Amino acid sequence: MSTPPLASGPEGPSALRPLLDTVLDALQEGGAARGGPLPAGGPEAVARRVRETVGEVLPQQGTDDALRLLVHALAEGSADPADPLCAAHLHCPPLAVATAADLAASALNPSLDSWDQAPAASALEALVTKALAHEAQMADALVTTGGTESNQLALLLAREAHGGVRLVCGANSHHSLHRAAWLLGLPDPVVVPAPAGTMDPAALDEALTELSGPLLVTATAGTTDAGLIDPLPDIADLCAAHGARLHIDAAYGGGLLFSDRHRARLDGLDRAHTVTLDLHKLGWQPVAAGLLAVKDPHDLTALAHHADYLNADDDTEAGLPDLLGRSLRTTRRPDILKIAVTLKTLGRHGIGQLVDQVCDHAEELADLIAAHPGFELYDRPTISTVLFRPTHATDDAVATVRRTLLHEGRAVLGRATLDSRRWLKATLLNPHTRPGDLATLLKLVEGHTPQ
Secondary structure: OOOOOOOOOOOOOHHHHHHHHHHHHHHHHHHHHOOOOOOOHHHHHHHHHHHHOOOOOOOOOOOOOHHHHHHHHHHHHHOOEEEEEEEEOOOOOOOOHHHHHHHHHHHHHHOOOOOHHHHHHHHHHHHHHHHHHHHHHOOOEEEEEEEHHHHHHHHHHHHHHOOHHHHEOOOOOHHHHHHHHOOOOOOOOOEEEEOOOOOOOOHHHHHHHHOOOOOOEEEEEEEOOOOEEEOOOHHHHHHHOOOOEEEEEEEEEEHHOOOOHHHHOOOOOHHEEEEEEEEOOOOOOOOOOEEEEEEOOHHHHHOOOOHHHHHHHHHHHHHOOOOOOHOOOOOOOHHHHHHHHHHHHHHHHHHHHHHHHHHHHHHHHHHHHHHOOOOOEEEOOOOOOOEEEOOOOOHHHHHHHHHHHHHHOOEOOOEEEEEEEEEEEEEOOOOOOOHHHHHHHHHHHHHOOOO
16 A cells, blocks of 8 residues: 655645545535435434444454545434524534635644744734634733633633632523532632623622632623523623623624624623633634634633743744644644634624624514414623423423424424423524424424424
């Protein structure tokens, strides 16, 4: 067997071109074989089909058809976020131009742990992160794998800035904040009630009055369950009055910054010390595309680390950028490329239009639900998430409807528990969704609801 070709170098493009045809054909054929937003049959059926396709994982002799077979199997067995009936999670359909850029990143394979591995990528990251930070009226930003890593970094920077910190978060906050406190050895978080799905400012005021020592308050701009936004100006006022540090988790809602119509919903974001952003949600990027924006760039000195083989003192003094202080990770791919290509291709106006479209789709779905006697609407959408349930259905029936649609591969809806009741969740992130798709989604739920 001849030595397999490489993806980069002089022969890289010629080697990749026929393989891309194979991948694209397999994606198309696998999607057609799936025939819907999700593979039918449930976990056991999907696992069985994958086992049958793979056969022996590490055969003695390889096969030239492996790429086609496995990409076909993956496409056939995937939940497709580009299908308008796949609307459960903050799992966006990526833009074609961003995905194409990601291929270039994979082919060149730079690693942003030292300048000599990623000269252009490190310069591009410095430009784009500052530009995105400025959109949120912050000073700088780090690239992360998503909201979980960003939230962990926010707690770490707060702890290092103050020599220890106590986390105060809403009952509606993302689970990653609790895990971050545990991981960093911080005390158990103080949880503030969120009776209407958003943090209660009066309860926060009471908690901050009773607590002492360095405090970090985390607010949420776009909750995972209902897409709600905490009262950011009120929370910022309370943090200022009590001398508390403020972190805002805008992993979902941060995309509203691109929209002239909706960015006012993020008033108060600029008063945070750190902000989580995540463009593989309301930014249409392939995973991963997270950021942590910081108000004070001096906070980032806590991440400084020395490894002689990567950032030797004499290299740094000679002008080679030190990249180790830009992440807790060492090997790090240039996720900034796809983001940069998207920003440059669409511009603020183009991305803002996508945001407006999915917010409009959520309003349209809410209108359909409100006008249908067989459904109950939780509330008007704040961003692009809509919660609803069949009228008079039990919580068990709501859960059963969702799982039945998943098992049949007909629709992908999420679930949320608010007001002590279970709701179906539609998170609309597909700008190509049409009103007929929304009506179809409701018909499927209606047809699978026990009478």
